Amino acid sequence: MISVVIPIYNEEENLPALRTRMTSALDSTNEPWELVLVNDGSRDRSLEMLRQMHAEDPRIKVISLSRNFGHQPAVTAGIHFARGDCVVLIDGDLQDPPEVIPELVAKWKEGNQVVLAERRSRADGGARGIGFKLFYPILRRVTDLPSAPDAGIFGLMDRRVVQEFNKLPERNRFIPGLRSWLGFRTTSVLYDRQDRAAGKPKQTLPKLLKYAMDGMISFSYKPLRWVTMLGFFVAGVTFLTALVYVILFFALHRQAGSGFFTLLVSILFLGGVQLISIGILGEYIGRIYEEIKQRPLYVVQDKLGFE
Ligand code: UDP
Ligand code: MG
Numbered sequence: 001m002i003s004v005v006i007p008i009y010n011e012e013e014n015l016p017a018l019r020t021r022m023t024s025a026l027d028s029t030n031e032p033w034e035l036v037l038v039n040d041g042s043r044d045r046s047l048e049m050l051r052q053m054h055a056e057d058p059r060i061k062v063i064s065l066s067r068n069f070g071h072q073p074a075v076t077a078g079i080h081f082a083r084g085d086c087v088v089l090i091d092g093d094l095q096d097p098p099e100v101i102p103e104l105v106a107k108w109k110e111g112n113q114v115v116l117a118e119r120r121s122r123a124d125g126g127a128r129g130i131g132f133k134l135f136y137p138i139l140r141r142v143t144d145l146p147s148a149p150d151a152g153i154f155g156l157m158d159r160r161v162v163q164e165f166n167k168l169p170e171r172n173r174f175i176p177g178l179r180s181w182l183g184f185r186t187t188s189v190l191y192d193r194q195d196r197a198a199g200k201p202k203q204t205l206p207k208l209l210k211y212a213m214d215g216m217i218s219f220s221y222k223p224l225r226w227v228t229m230l231g232f233f234v235a236g237v238t239f240l241t242a243l244v245y246v247i248l249f250f251a252l253h254r255q256a257g258s259g260f261f262t263l264l265v266s267i268l269f270l271g272g273v274q275l276i277s278i279g280i281l282g283e284y285i286g287r288i289y290e291e292i293k294q295r296p297l298y299v300v301q302d303k304l305g306f307e
Pocket of ligand 1: 007008009010011040068069070071076091092093095191200201202203204
């Protein structure tokens with residue numbers, strides 16, 4: 001059986017098209033399937049429509065979270081409840097075309113355990129588009145991950161991989177990174193990422209920034225190392241400057257000049273360096289705090305279609 005996990009947050013305009021396109025794409029694989037739709041605390045008519053869809057087709061199952069927990073927790077909830085031999089993750093706004101799923105399934109049947117859907121092109125324009133384009137190359141640079149292809153959550157995981165995925169307890173989740181960290185036999189399929197079918201992006205800029213930070217910080221200590229290096233650099237420059245002043249004083253009997261601006265600039269510079277360093281440390285400490293609280297990642301209010 002194929003499971004498809006879709007996070008849904010205020011997607012009432014997209015649900016009807018999502019359902020028809022999903023159903024025909026999945027039927028074309030000739031395998032039994034289930035749709036696991038995770039309602040992430042929608043405030044529009046999404047939940048009502050999901051209930052209706054479940055009533056009409058029991059293969060459509062619904063998990064409703066008690067509030068908006070965010071994209072990654074919602075997807076994680078769906079993965080926990082999915083029962084298929086493989087699990088496909090896909091966004092609910094039709095940016096990832098459901099018609100690619102049969103290709104993913106075909107690659108899976110060839111014996112691949114992870115099939116990523118990589119973006120050949122994307123339709124996101126403006127600042128968002130530039131941000132997305134920059135993010136993956138930066139991520140590849142910063143992280144110690146074996147690979148960080150230009151892929152979001154869209155892709156397929158075999159049951160074996162899902163089993164291991166479900167053992168990962170962390171709260172600050174960056175699913176593409178976790179999937180790549182897990183390894184297994186991986187291949188990818190190329191597709192053209194579309195524009196959102198309807199509605200506004202539900203991942204607001206702050207949410208996306210947090211997501212990007214999660215990606216870098218949960219997979220790398222490099223920012224901490226950079227802070228150390230910055231410290232050595234500043235210390236080195238300070239030492240050299242001091243040396244120059246000592247030489248000037250003793251060899252050439254020259255006193256240091258008035259130096260008001262030098263003083264001002266160096267104090268401000270050091271202040272800046274320290275604040276940046278504390279900020280980077282804080283990003284790590286905040287995440288340690290989140291992990292240590294051991295709160296669950298999401299709270300389920302309602303389930304439809306699960307025994
Ligand atoms: N989503 C969610 N919870 C959120 C934000 C988004 O479940 O807090 C869902 C949303 O309904 C959509 C998917 O996650 O199905 C991707 O969201 P969006 O298209 O806004 O993100 P982007 O394409 O900008 O990454
Ligand atoms: Mg989207």
